[in-house]
Amino acid sequence: MKLLQMFKGDKGEISSKRVVGIVGALVLFVTMTLNVLNPKDISPSSDLISAVEFVVIACLGFTSIDKFANKNEG
Secondary structure, three states, X not given: OHHHHOOEOOOOOEOHHHHHHXXXXXXXXXXXXXXXXXXXXXXXXXXXXXXXXXXXXXXXXXXXXXXXXXXXXX
16 A cells, blocks of 8 residues: 555555654644634644644654665665
């Protein structure tokens, strides 16, 4: 399945950073969509959204760094 390939690293194992990054990004997208459709009095705090955003950026950033670092070790 091509969907599962997105979660695998260069060596073929499941990457926890990719899983956390992609799931976190999906949660952020759903949260933003629900905030547009629902009243503001039930929206999550901006600090919580910023924290999830930071985790997603860090996870996907570290995944990119690992991808380039592994090629140089050869």
